[in-house]
Amino acid sequence: MSKSNSTRLNGKLEGNGSANSLRVLIFSTAMPIEDKVVLEDMINKLSQEANTMLDIINDIDKRHQKKLLLGYKSFLQSALKAVNRRLEIA
Numbered sequence: 001m002s003k004s005n006s007t008r009l010n011g012k013l014e015g016n017g018s019a020n021s022l023r024v025l026i027f028s029t030a031m032p033i034e035d036k037v038v039l040e041d042m043i044n045k046l047s048q049e050a051n052t053m054l055d056i057i058n059d060i061d062k063r064h065q066k067k068l069l070l071g072y073k074s075f076l077q078s079a080l081k082a083v084n085r086r087l088e089i090a
Contacts, residue, residue, distance in 0.1 A: 018047075019044070019047040022043050023040055026039045026040055026043070027040070053072060057069055057072065
């Protein structure tokens, strides 16, 4: 397996593990099943989108990958900041 494919696989496995942990948490929480299904669906979509984004960037000319990965990282950090703000008021 090439380094690029190995890196791609490792990234997917880490993300899938996090998504699975969140799915377990969702279904262990006391809330209506409808909410659980919606949350699980959103986690599935987010996980798939993250994997797709990394695959697309991986397939782009190497000269542009670092800039795109840094941009994607910044985007994800903004989302994390929004989550942290919600945690402060929860």
